[in-house]
Amino acid sequence: MVEDGSPALRELMAILAPHTGGAYIVGLTGAPGVGKSTSTSALVTDYRARGKRIGVLAVDPSSPFSGGALLGDRVRMQEHATDPEVYIRSMASRGHLGGLSAATPQALRVLDAAGCEVILVETVGVGQSEIEVASAADTSVVLLAPGMGDGIQAAKAGILEIGDVFVVNKADRDGADATARELNHMLALGERREAGDWRPPIVKTVASRGEGVGEVVEALEKHRAWLAETGKLAVRRRARAAAEIEAIAFAVLRSRFGSLHGDSRIAVLADRVVSGALDPFAAADELLESVE
Amino acid sequence: MVEDGSPALRELMAILAPHTGGAYIVGLTGAPGVGKSTSTSALVTDYRARGKRIGVLAVDPSSPFSGGALLGDRVRMQEHATDPEVYIRSMASRGHLGGLSAATPQALRVLDAAGCEVILVETVGVGQSEIEVASAADTSVVLLAPGMGDGIQAAKAGILEIGDVFVVNKADRDGADATARELNHMLALGERREAGDWRPPIVKTVASRGEGVGEVVEALEKHRAWLAETGKLAVRRRARAAAEIEAIAFAVLRSRFGSLHGDSRIAVLADRVVSGALDPFAAADELLESVE
Numbered sequence: 001m002v003e004d005g006s007p008a009l010r011e012l013m014a015i016l017a018p019h020t021g022g023a024y025i026v027g028l029t030g031a032p033g034v035g036k037s038t039s040t041s042a043l044v045t046d047y048r049a050r051g052k053r054i055g056v057l058a059v060d061p062s063s064p065f066s067g068g069a070l071l072g073d074r075v076r077m078q079e080h081a082t083d084p085e086v087y088i089r090s091m092a093s094r095g096h097l098g099g100l101s102a103a104t105p106q107a108l109r110v111l112d113a114a115g116c117e118v119i120l121v122e123t124v125g126v127g128q129s130e131i132e133v134a135s136a137a138d139t140s141v142v143l144l145a146p147g148m149g150d151g152i153q154a155a156k157a158g159i160l161e162i163g164d165v166f167v168v169n170k171a172d173r174d175g176a177d178a179t180a181r182e183l184n185h186m187l188a189l190g191e192r193r194e195a196g197d198w199r200p201p202i203v204k205t206v207a208s209r210g211e212g213v214g215e216v217v218e219a220l221e222k223h224r225a226w227l228a229e230t231g232k233l234a235v236r237r238r239a240r241a242a243a244e245i246e247a248i249a250f251a252v253l254r255s256r257f258g259s260l261h262g263d264s265r266i267a268v269l270a271d272r273v274v275s276g277a278l279d280p281f282a283a284a285d286e287l288l289e290s291v292e
Numbered sequence: 293m294v295e296d297g298s299p300a301l302r303e304l305m306a307i308l309a310p311h312t313g314g315a316y317i318v319g320l321t322g323a324p325g326v327g328k329s330t331s332t333s334a335l336v337t338d339y340r341a342r343g344k345r346i347g348v349l350a351v352d353p354s355s356p357f358s359g360g361a362l363l364g365d366r367v368r369m370q371e372h373a374t375d376p377e378v379y380i381r382s383m384a385s386r387g388h389l390g391g392l393s394a395a396t397p398q399a400l401r402v403l404d405a406a407g408c409e410v411i412l413v414e415t416v417g418v419g420q421s422e423i424e425v426a427s428a429a430d431t432s433v434v435l436l437a438p439g440m441g442d443g444i445q446a447a448k449a450g451i452l453e454i455g456d457v458f459v460v461n462k463a464d465r466d467g468a469d470a471t472a473r474e475l476n477h478m479l480a481l482g483e484r485r486e487a488g489d490w491r492p493p494i495v496k497t498v499a500s501r502g503e504g505v506g507e508v509v510e511a512l513e514k515h516r517a518w519l520a521e522t523g524k525l526a527v528r529r530r531a532r533a534a535a536e537i538e539a540i541a542f543a544v545l546r547s548r549f550g551s552l553h554g555d556s557r558i559a560v561l562a563d564r565v566v567s568g569a570l571d572p573f574a575a576a577d578e579l580l581e582s583v584e
Contacts, residue, residue: 013571241562248576270533279305284540292584
């Protein structure tokens with residue numbers, strides 16, 4: 001229903017609302033090839049060993065062609081396929097990012113209400129869209145791998161700012177220490193922290209053998225505790241909910257404004273602006289009055 | 293006043309509105325190094341020879357650091373500095389893209405009302421932000437240069453879709469023909485045209501010597517005539533005005549929603565969604581009712 005944008009979604013969300021808020025949401029992002037799926041699978045294994053019910057949401061906002069790749073990745077998670085306490089879902093882009101950005105918090109709400117104690121949201125790529133999806137998380141994990149020039153890529157994509165925990169995966173490869181050092185240096189450069197601020201840890205892993213994964217979970221739990229103690233968890237969740245509410249409100253308004261064809265409110269006003277009969281500020285006022 | 297977002301902007305736009313609509317707006321975009329400034333300057337020279345009053349707006353949405361580079365580029369346009377029929381303005385990013393996207397149509401309106409018959413909007417880079425700025429134009433020119441792997445970059449950035457006229461500049465260099473061929477091939481691949489649709493021409497130039505620039509202006513005038521004949525000019529301008537009106541309306545609403553601090557409307561609703569007392573659809577309804 002969430003993926004299809006079902007008309008019953010509104011009713012569904014109303015029913016689920018009282019059952020939400022219990023899940024801890026962890027975002028995982030990083031460039032293709034850093035081992036996101038393997039890391040996600042290893043994190044599921046570790047959390048399952050701690051007795052947690054887990055949800056996994058794999059989101060690909062960038063490419064309509066990678067649905068296949070995502071499904072291929074899912075094969076690596078086969079080991080969890082028969083575990084009733086693990087729910088795994090891939091959401092491929094159906095063209096429009098807006099739709100997927102909107103669908104992600106709703107899908108999270110469903111998993112939350114279903115009793116998942118931890119939800120891992122895995123996004124593909126390191127672009128702006130991933131940062132948007134990552135903003136749906138309580139804690140964001142940024143994955144890197146040695147020798148991919150990730151440091152610079154990460155800086156460009158603004159990903160240093162969103163990482164709460166950094167993981168250098170494939171740490172058995174040459175250059176892992178150099179990548180960790182470079183990352184540490186870049187984090188220090190960008191640092192404008194005050195006392196009590198969170199300092200993102202850098203954890204080295206070999207996810208395919210499960211090495212270092214326990215340390216990642218401990219880093220996550222530390223961050224979660226810090227969020228709760230400082231009140232930042234409430235701040236983040238409030239900001240997230242506000243963005244979601246606003247997006248829905250604007251979508252409702254957009255449908256009231258009408259399409260650009262025919263004599264809809266906005267089409268008529270736009271024509272008056274084009275002809276010079278009206279300025280855009282006055283048009284915006286009229287538009288808001290007309291839908292109120 | 294436009295750049296500073298002056299409170300008097302609303303009044304200014306109301307006064308200017310009846311004097312707008314006469315300008316033909318041409319967007320120029322392309323990767324750094326393709327010769328955008330040189331091409332812009334050469335186009336100004338050609339249009340001036342045709343007796344047109346010209347406005348140039350150079351917009352850099354991507355980097356807060358390139359203000360200097362832009363100013364450096366302006367030096368190349370010194371030949372037009374004393375011409376009273378040429379107005380040149382650089383708008384550097386002041387951090388937030390939303391602000392610049394909003395400022396661009398307003399700045400265009402000022403130049404339009406000032407009697408500029410042609411306005412060249414030059415944007416730096418080939419990212420999403422440039423596509424947004426380019427959408428402010430009647431005709432979009434995409435510039436490429438040989439041997440920069442531009443073809444593939446352009447395809448990635450979705451720039452093939454926005455180009456109405458393609459220019460391969462630095463056509464005296466090796467690889468110009470290959471770039472034009474590759475571009476032609478990619479345009480043909482993406483083609484889903486019907487009879488009467490516009491087929492973007494590819495023009496080769498050496499802008500530094502003015503070679504081929506007349507052909508670019510002729511291609512622009514052809515596109516302009518095609519836009520007018522087919523009614524697409526009205527469609528594009530309506531869509532542009534509608535986007536501008538909607539952006540202003542949403543900004544007005546956002547200010548009514550309040551900040552995320554304290555007991556603003558949206559903060560209170562967001563907290564109720566976080567606690568599970570309310571679902572986001574119901575919250576959006578309440579939000580809209582509260583500001584109506």
